[in-house]
Amino acid sequence: MASLFVVRGRDQGKHFQLQGSVVRIGRDKTNTIQLLDTEASRVHAEIQIDPMGGCRLVDLESSNGTLVNGIPKRQHPLASGDRIEIGGSMMIFTGAGQPGAGQAGAMEAAHGVDIVQQSHRNDGSRIISSIAPSSGIFHSRSLAEAADSSGASASGMGTSRILTPTVTDADRSLEVMYLTAIAVGRTDDLNQVLNRILRLVFDWIEADRGCVMLRDNESGLFQPAARVDRQGTSDRKSGTHRRIEISRTMLDYVLEKKEGVRTSDARDDVRFDSAASIVSAGVREAICVPLQGRYDIVGALYVDTYTDPGQMMARDHAPRFTDDHLRLITAIGHQAALAIEDTFYYSALVQGERLAAMGQTIATLSHHIKNILQGIRGGSYLIEAGLERDDTDAVRRGWRIVDRNQERISNLVLDMLTFSKEREPQCVDADLNETVSDVVELMQPRAQELNVSLVTELAEGMPDAFFDTDALHRAILNLVTNAVDATSDHAKKLSEANQNEGALEHVENEFVARVTVKTWFDPAAGWGVDVVDNGPGVPEEDRLKIFSLFESRKGARGTGLGLPVSSKIMIEHGGEIQVMTPANGKGSCFRLRLPPRGTEPGELSRRDTIA
Numbered sequence: 001m002a003s004l005f006v007v008r009g010r011d012q013g014k015h016f017q018l019q020g021s022v023v024r025i026g027r028d029k030t031n032t033i034q035l036l037d038t039e040a041s042r043v044h045a046e047i048q049i050d051p052m053g054g055c056r057l058v059d060l061e062s063s064n065g066t067l068v069n070g071i072p073k074r075q076h077p078l079a080s081g082d083r084i085e086i087g088g089s090m091m092i093f094t095g096a097g098q099p100g101a102g103q104a105g106a107m108e109a110a111h112g113v114d115i116v117q118q119s120h121r122n123d124g125s126r127i128i129s130s131i132a133p134s135s136g137i138f139h140s141r142s143l144a145e146a147a148d149s150s151g152a153s154a155s156g157m158g159t160s161r162i163l164t165p166t167v168t169d170a171d172r173s174l175e176v177m178y179l180t181a182i183a184v185g186r187t188d189d190l191n192q193v194l195n196r197i198l199r200l201v202f203d204w205i206e207a208d209r210g211c212v213m214l215r216d217n218e219s220g221l222f223q224p225a226a227r228v229d230r231q232g233t234s235d236r237k238s239g240t241h242r243r244i245e246i247s248r249t250m251l252d253y254v255l256e257k258k259e260g261v262r263t264s265d266a267r268d269d270v271r272f273d274s275a276a277s278i279v280s281a282g283v284r285e286a287i288c289v290p291l292q293g294r295y296d297i298v299g300a301l302y303v304d305t306y307t308d309p310g311q312m313m314a315r316d317h318a319p320r321f322t323d324d325h326l327r328l329i330t331a332i333g334h335q336a337a338l339a340i341e342d343t344f345y346y347s348a349l350v351q352g353e354r355l356a357a358m359g360q361t362i363a364t365l366s367h368h369i370k371n372i373l374q375g376i377r378g379g380s381y382l383i384e385a386g387l388e389r390d391d392t393d394a395v396r397r398g399w400r401i402v403d404r405n406q407e408r409i410s411n412l413v414l415d416m417l418t419f420s421k422e423r424e425p426q427c428v429d430a431d432l433n434e435t436v437s438d439v440v441e442l443m444q445p446r447a448q449e450l451n452v453s454l455v456t457e458l459a460e461g462m463p464d465a466f467f468d469t470d471a472l473h474r475a476i477l478n479l480v481t482n483a484v485d486a487t488s489d490h491a492k493k494l495s496e497a498n499q500n501e502g503a504l505e506h507v508e509n510e511f512v513a514r515v516t517v518k519t520w521f522d523p524a525a526g527w528g529v530d531v532v533d534n535g536p537g538v539p540e541e542d543r544l545k546i547f548s549l550f551e552s553r554k555g556a557r558g559t560g561l562g563l564p565v566s567s568k569i570m571i572e573h574g575g576e577i578q579v580m581t582p583a584n585g586k587g588s589c590f591r592l593r594l595p596p597r598g599t600e601p602g603e604l605s606r607r608d609t610i611a
Contacts, residue, residue: 002047002055002078002095005352007345008296009089010036013352018055023047025086026060039064039087047078055093057084083295090295181335190343194226197336201303201329202228206320209244210303212291213251214340222251222300246302250288254300260289260330262321285321289333293341301333369412375405411481415561418474418569425468425572432465432472432527432594433458433519439476440517443484450488452513454480462521465594467573472592475569475577478562479531479590480517486535486588487513526575527594534587543579566592 002018016023016033024031026044035044041062048056055078059066067085068076078084080095179200194212201210208230213222227244253261264285286304290297305320382398385391440456447454491513518530538546547567548560563577570577570592580589 002049002053002093004033004084004091004093005349006089006091007348009087011089013348013355015352015356018047018049021049023049024060026062035086035089037087037089040089044086045084053095055095062086190340191226193339193343194336195228197301197332198226198228198303201301201332202230204328205303205325206305207287207303208305210301211244211246212299212301212336213246214291214299215255215297222255225299244302244304246286246288250286251300254288254290255297258290258292258297260287260326260333262287262323262326264319264321285319287321287326287329289326289330291333291337291340293337295341298337298340298344301329301336303329365412365416369409372405372409372412375408376402379403379405412561414474415478415565418471418565419561423471423572425471425569427466427468427573429464429466430469431462432467432529433462435469435473436476436517436519436529439473439480442477443480446481447484447515450484450513451491452484452488452515454484454515455517457516457518459519459521462519462527465527466597467594468569471569471572472594475566475592476517476529476531478566479529479592480515482562483515483531483533483535483588483590487515487533490535524596525593526596529592530589531591532582532587532589534582537581537586537588538579546579547577570594 004016004018006012006014006016020032023033024043024046025033025035025040026042027035027037027040028042031043041060041064043060044062045057045059045066048058050056057066057068057073057076057078059074064087065072067073067083068078069083070085076082078093078095080093082093084091084093198210198212201207209227210229211227212225214225215222247263250261250263253259262285286302288300288302291299291301379398379401382401383395384398386394386396386398436456436458440454444454491511494511513534515531515533518532520528520530522528547563567577573594575592575594578591578593580591582589
């Protein structure tokens with residue numbers, strides 16, 4: 001099914017399925033897809049879906065227009081992968097993020113970087129050259145010139161290293177690109193990636209300071225994200241390093257032209273009135289390149305040199321940066337941008353999935369809690385009516401309903417707490433038979449109420465096991481509860497079928513619901529509890545599915561938490577839970593296995609299953 005995934009804007013991370021013949025997009029809540037983008041029109045555009053599944057985007061006379069792959073379009077047939085820009089939002093169309101930046105001022109202060117409209121000192125810099133991202137690292141003849149340079153040097157006609165790269169320079173450039181590809185491939189932490197990239201740049205060129213600025217999607221402003229100094233550390237104490245001042249004009253140029261630039265202070269520029277201005281400003285070179293991703297610019301990479309004014313006046317300085325440096329850093333910036341973009345999109349996707357999971361959880365739990373509250377309300381009504389009429393029987397019936405639903409909500413809360421986080425079992429030496437007996441005794445009234453025979457077969461002479469008594473009690477209780485409910489429902493269905501067939505008089509063939517809880521011990525395999533019933537059984541195709549969260553076969557009565565919680569408890573004990581078929585081939589058998597003492601976690605699952 002066709003869909004839209006928002007990768008930029010206030011709705012970043014949201015995923016919309018395109019259903020129906022027309023899907024309208026805009027700010028108004030009447031649209032099929034409502035965007036929280038203030039730059040979008042109330043009814044901005046629509047996607048028309050033909051019977052063959054083809055999709056066409058149509059702009060509905062919007063104020064700011066609609067862009068497809070960066071080009072304004074009134075109508076456009078959509079293909080998978082197309083980028084749709086509506087206002088400040090960007091969506092990716094499929095045919096079948098940026099993390100919050102916080103306050104810009106706080107980030108600039110944290111990284112020691114100032115983006116200035118005009119320096120308080122005279123800014124004597126000028127753009128010497130620029131390069132577009134589509135250009136290669138070297139000109140097409142660069143490697144040939146590099147090869148020739150070695151021969152020219154041998155004949156006494158060597159050229160300047162700054163103007164013509166040597167073979168070593170070319171090899172190092174390829175090495176830097178290779179190391180960059182490795183560095184950005186590990187995008188587990190964005191800050192680490194940015195720092196690795198800056199250090200690679202510093203290993204190749206004689207820069208004194210460098211920083212990476214990321215562009216905020218909503219404001220479009222650059223905000224510092226990482227900084228490295230020649231001293232080799234980015235952990236700076238306040239006032240330890242001179243703050244970097246970056247020209248706003250340079251950043252605007254990089255953003256608008258999508259080109260990297262190289263600048264140098266011009267001592268012969270008319271803007272310098274005297275040598276004093278040079279002394280106050282210092283001689284500085286800089287390279288700033290865009291971080292151009294697949295779809296848009298995500299930031300900028302900036303490096304510069306700073307010469308102390310006293311040293312600058314003492315001797316003439318040759319430029320440290322060349323056009324080859326600019327080309328290579330532009331290529332590095334592109335690689336870095338792809339990694340940054342992937343990190344943003346992955347964060348947005350994870351956030352979207354997290355919100356979807358939270359929505360499913362809230363909806364499911366709300367449904368179960370609503371059913372429980374309805375039961376409590378009904379029981380309360382009976383109690384109130386009984387008190388008014390002085391009807392003790394009605395009060396008892398109402399209280400039984402309230403008590404049963406109170407138990408349901410208690411079990412729900414306990415399951416939620418158990419499943420909510422990882423817990424270290426508080427294991428002690430305990431009698432497994434005693435824990436099983438407690439569970440069966442607790443469930444006997446409910447089993448009798450549902451006409452289910454609940455019995456135990458406890459192994460004799462079984463040594464104490466090492467387990468968390470409360471946790472294992474919970475796991476066994478969930479299995480026994482499921483078994484009692486399943487056999488009771490199965491008995492009702494068979495009884496109804498017999499009534500329909502007129503076979504009710506054959507009492508001797510009447511189905512008797514039965515649940516048996518067995519314990520066993522094997523020195524090599526450990527301890528086990530089998531909960532066996534003669535109910536409908538579990539189909540083979542459902543045996544993995546039933547352990548998924550909120551997967552229930554009880555309809556409105558089931559929460560879908562019992563089996564996942566029991567499985568989680570057994571895993572925390574280093575054991576496991578298995579679904580088996582009883583020897584007679586009827587019903588089901590759920591087996592809890594505790595490992596022998598000294599068994600490593602995960603080892604039990606590699607052992608052979610006991611028949």
